[in-house]
Amino acid sequence: LITIGQAEHSVVTTCAYCGVGCSFRAEMRGEELVRMVPNNDGHANHGHSCVKGRFALGYATHPDRITTPMIREKISDPWRVVSWEEAVAHAASEFRRIQDTYGKFAVGGITSSRCTNEETYLVQKLVRAAFGNNNVDTCARVCHSPTGYGLKQTLGESAGTQDFDSVRFADVILVIGANPTDGHPVFASAMRRRLREGAKLIVIDPRRIDLLRTPHSEHGLHLKLRPGTNVAMVTALAHVLATEGLMNEDFIVRRCESEAFEQWRAFVSDPSRSPEAMEAETGVPAALVREAARLYAGADNGAIYYGLGVTEHSQGSTTVMGIANLAMATGNIGRPGVGVNPLRGQNNVQGSCDMGSFPHEFPGYRHVSDEPVRRAFEQRWGVPLHDEPGLRIPNMFEAAIEGSFKGLYIQGEDIAQSDPNTQHVTAALTAMECIVVQDLFLNESAKFAHVFLPGSSFMEKDGTFTNAERRISPVRKVMEPKARYADWEVTQLLSNALGYPMQYSHPGEIMAEIASLTPTFTGVSFELLDEMGSIQWPCNVDNPRGSPTMHVEEFVRGKGRFMLTPYVPTREKVTPRYPLLLTTGRILSQYNVGAQTRRTPNVAWHDEDRLELHPHDAEERGIAEGDWVGVESRAGDTVLRARITERVQPGVVYTTFHFPESGANVITTENSDWATNCPEYKVTAVQATRVSQP
Numbered sequence: 001l002i003t004i005g006q007a008e009h010s011v012v013t014t015c016a017y018c019g020v021g022c023s024f025r026a027e028m029r030g031e032e033l034v035r036m037v038p039n040n041d042g043h044a045n046h047g048h049s050c051v052k053g054r055f056a057l058g059y060a061t062h063p064d065r066i067t068t069p070m071i072r073e074k075i076s077d078p079w080r081v082v083s084w085e086e087a088v089a090h091a092a093s094e095f096r097r098i099q100d101t102y103g104k105f106a107v108g109g110i111t112s113s114r115c116t117n118e119e120t121y122l123v124q125k126l127v128r129a130a131f132g133n134n135n136v137d138t139c140a141r142v143c144h145s146p147t148g149y150g151l152k153q154t155l156g157e158s159a160g161t162q163d164f165d166s167v168r169f170a171d172v173i174l175v176i177g178a179n180p181t182d183g184h185p186v187f188a189s190a191m192r193r194r195l196r197e198g199a200k201l202i203v204i205d206p207r208r209i210d211l212l213r214t215p216h217s218e219h220g221l222h223l224k225l226r227p228g229t230n231v232a233m234v235t236a237l238a239h240v241l242a243t244e245g246l247m248n249e250d251f252i253v254r255r256c257e258s259e260a261f262e263q264w265r266a267f268v269s270d271p272s273r274s275p276e277a278m279e280a281e282t283g284v285p286a287a288l289v290r291e292a293a294r295l296y297a298g299a300d301n302g303a304i305y306y307g308l309g310v311t312e313h314s315q316g317s318t319t320v321m322g323i324a325n326l327a328m329a330t331g332n333i334g335r336p337g338v339g340v341n342p343l344r345g346q347n348n349v350q351g352s353c354d355m356g357s358f359p360h361e362f363p364g365y366r367h368v369s370d371e372p373v374r375r376a377f378e379q380r381w382g383v384p385l386h387d388e389p390g391l392r393i394p395n396m397f398e399a400a401i402e403g404s405f406k407g408l409y410i411q412g413e414d415i416a417q418s419d420p421n422t423q424h425v426t427a428a429l430t431a432m433e434c435i436v437v438q439d440l441f442l443n444e445s446a447k448f449a450h451v452f453l454p455g456s457s458f459m460e461k462d463g464t465f466t467n468a469e470r471r472i473s474p475v476r477k478v479m480e481p482k483a484r485y486a487d488w489e490v491t492q493l494l495s496n497a498l499g500y501p502m503q504y505s506h507p508g509e510i511m512a513e514i515a516s517l518t519p520t521f522t523g524v525s526f527e528l529l530d531e532m533g534s535i536q537w538p539c540n541v542d543n544p545r546g547s548p549t550m551h552v553e554e555f556v557r558g559k560g561r562f563m564l565t566p567y568v569p570t571r572e573k574v575t576p577r578y579p580l581l582l583t584t585g586r587i588l589s590q591y592n593v594g595a596q597t598r599r600t601p602n603v604a605w606h607d608e609d610r611l612e613l614h615p616h617d618a619e620e621r622g623i624a625e626g627d628w629v630g631v632e633s634r635a636g637d638t639v640l641r642a643r644i645t646e647r648v649q650p651g652v653v654y655t656t657f658h659f660p661e662s663g664a665n666v667i668t669t670e671n672s673d674w675a676t677n678c679p680e681y682k683v684t685a686v687q688a689t690r691v692s693q694p
């Protein structure tokens, strides 16, 4: 796809990989992409990029792309190429047959965090208005749903508090459960710049991350905790703040609910929650925890950044609330250089959540039972809407296995590969009568599909993505859709075939509808995006040019609310049979399940997932570098090649999940966050054994 040569024109658009949301100029010669050049005017990247955004674009024209609709009666049948008209009519009639037979709640939809805001909005609208239920969910279920819950409870809004540029003002950077140099490389460079300028670094992570190798930060504090003990850790940090007089009492009195604060203060001050008492759980020396708490509290500006190492736990939501507690207790919120900042994974996972992809919330995080809100949507959409939350993805799987959930419309998401406990997912998908997969490729989920509708890459459509700092950025079409339609048009075709009319002629009209129904988006329009380049929501009458920092004068919910964070150890325990704890992460050169990056012709790309073991654990098992290792958990087993490294602590192993053949999710369990069902990917008890080549 990429050739060196003379471009004829360029189009400014946004990277479709991670939640940094870098702006690029796509340089074109006719319909051919010559190169992607990072945009100096990009507000999230200021002319920088990583290898993925700049070079990993081959997937868009890869021969694996499916550009014709296909159907089949049974999943054991071969695919039959059909016209768009036949495929869409077949999907619609199957969904209606299922609803007539099993009831209107027997079908649902899954939105994509890789698609645009406008496309995501249309899928949830189709489910609510055409299916007549709220069975819509998103892949955020398996990554940052605890962020949505935890930040809403404490601060009042399900999003990060700061812009990326704000890190320039941070004196202490606290990173919890995130590996920015691999997961969010361009923002990691900004962090590193600040660290080189002298900001102090605290890392809370079971594994040594590269940020700790930044010059001047080699001696940053690394709280190398045991997987699954985040709540014990953040509560122990809070204990130090509360008992050593390290809190910002003035901020708390002015900005936070006093009763909740007093309850929290008493809770965290209990000696049973001290660093010393928690040391046996976390494995981190109490003195180090106290040093970290003092460092964070003593900063003029302390900023917290966290990732999936916080959310993908059975207590993910509790940890998010614990992090917000720390920021409120120290007054580190509401100005540049501070805050609570989730590092969102996918390019538009923030946007897919904003756009109402949850079964209990309309766009803008308003509950479906909220009568005035629901009335507004009913009026605009012209149909009565259901007032009770629908099924989350795990509930859909359970209902499918029980026999009450039979049809699923999946846009741009590979749940068969990305969701935990693959065996359970497979059983659920096999039990359904109509699965419609809309994607670029015949992914793992398509193996269970009855209808395949070709998707479109980000280069083939107009729209917007919203990054981890709430920044809405334009996505612009640089070439015609390879399969005739952009994803939003396909959803529209399906909705029309279902008998619920959608008549948009351009995504700008969809954004206008979103703005008319979503208080945090009322000022957003394609015209303003053209003028400003990007906009951070909330953008409305109060903030007509957007909002880099949230919760400035008061919290979105009014007063901030401290939440109690009782530590409940994960059910996933080590035993003599499963003596190691497995945790997972990403590498720079691959992206999620690798559907895009694995289809990029670049030999520098990593070509397999590996299992990291501490030398002590490797020696005990007779495992050498490069050996094949059988990894077995209570859920399943797989085989990975060994990498021996002291980055992981003894008793902990680590792998990535970019290749379907390594099957990392075959071994992850069904444990999930108590509040949101986000899977506990980050803690799995396993045994590792040397095996001969698989």
Ligand code: SF4
Residues within 6 Å of the ligand: 015, 016, 017, 018, 019, 020, 021, 022, 045, 049, 050, 051, 052, 053, 054, 184, 185, 186, 187
């Ligand atoms: Fe794309 Fe993220 Fe890399 Fe930026 S940092 S180029 S958004 S993958």
